[in-house]
Amino acid sequence: MELAPGVHRLENVNGSNVVLLADEQMAVVDTGIAGNGEAIVQEIRKLGRSPSDLRWIIVTHFHFDHSGSAAELHELTGARIVAHSEETVAGQDGTLQLRKGNEGESPPSWYRWALRLTGGGGRPARPQTQVTFPDTPVHETIEHGDVVPCLGGLRILHSPGHTPGSICPILTSPRVLFLGDSVLNNIDRLSRPLMWDRSKRRELDASLHSLRELDADVACFGHGPPLTDDVMTRVRGLTDRPYDLPTWRIALKNWGTLRRWRARTRRPGHWGAGS
Numbered sequence: 379m380e381l382a383p384g385v386h387r388l389e390n391v392n393g394s395n396v397v398l399l400a401d402e403q404m405a406v407v408d409t410g411i412a413g414n415g416e417a418i419v420q421e422i423r424k425l426g427r428s429p430s431d432l433r434w435i436i437v438t439h440f441h442f443d444h445s446g447s448a449a450e451l452h453e454l455t456g457a458r459i460v461a462h463s464e465e466t467v468a469g470q471d472g473t474l475q476l477r478k479g480n481e482g483e484s485p486p487s488w489y490r491w492a493l494r495l496t497g498g499g500g501r502p503a504r505p506q507t508q509v510t511f512p513d514t515p516v517h518e519t520i521e522h523g524d525v526v527p528c529l530g531g532l533r534i535l536h537s538p539g540h541t542p543g544s545i546c547p548i549l550t551s552p553r554v555l556f557l558g559d560s561v562l563n564n565i566d567r568l569s570r571p572l573m574w575d576r577s578k579r580r581e582l583d584a585s586l587h588s589l590r591e592l593d594a595d596v597a598c599f600g601h602g603p604p605l606t607d608d609v610m611t612r613v614r615g616l617t618d619r620p621y622d623l624p625t626w627r628i629a630l631k632n633w634g635t636l637r638r639w640r641a642r643t644r645r646p647g648h649w650g651a652g653s
């Protein structure tokens with residue numbers, strides 16, 4: 379789906395959204411989970427372009443559901459993997475690597491107990507030790523204010539909170555803002571990722587406030603459909619409501635959301651085609 383001239387949300391990928399910026403030298407923003415490499419290459423070919431035209435693989439943050447296919451896509455196309463320096467660690471051989479992991483912040487134990495006692499616990503999450511994450515080299519690090527020379531310039535805004543090196547890149551023409559996981563659109567409204575650590579919520583609040591003065595006609599999210607109407611009014615509306623709240627209030631607020639989500643996903647056919 380072409381969201382704006384040259385900006386394509388790719389089909390047939392799993393995990394996060396993957397968006398292709400189709401300039402002479404192309405870029406993708408995020409790659410989804412592992413196993414999407416071939417699918418992304420096919421999507422590039424469907425647009426009549428050569429995979430070797432892909433120059434940059436930009437990850438909004440290190441989480442596995444966004445960066446899982448970065449290494450394989452690099453192998454397939456030769457494109458360079460780009461991430462904020464705070465998402466990187468030194469590898470054993472001295473090369474720069476992407477941090478490893480998934481969303482993995484577990485809720486406080488009192489919250490888990492309360493959910494279980496009220497029958498809302500569901501299946502426990504798979505322990506992280508059973509999940510293996512691929513090694514992902516980082517070829518270029520970026521900082522706040524850097525501009526990737528693609529589609530007239532993709533400006534990098536450092537937006538720590540969800541992770542230390544999360545970024546929200548923005549194109550100025552067309553005006554497209556990429557919010558990664560700093561803002562989600564996968565329930566019935568914009569929301570912020572569930573975070574249990576109050577200091578991180580405070581950090582995310584500050585990052586989102588710094589986006590308020592931007593102009594954008596399209597917003598892309600790591601999860602959920604893009605937004606094309608009243609984009610900044612809605613982003614500002616979200617940031618009007620502070621996230622820097624005590625953890626018990628976050629737990630109460632999310633209680634309802636989690637229950638609604640569970641009820642919806644239990645309905646027959648929810649996970650079928652088109653959902």
Ligand SMILES: [Zn+2]
Nearest residue numbers: 439441481559
């Ligand atoms: Zn994430």
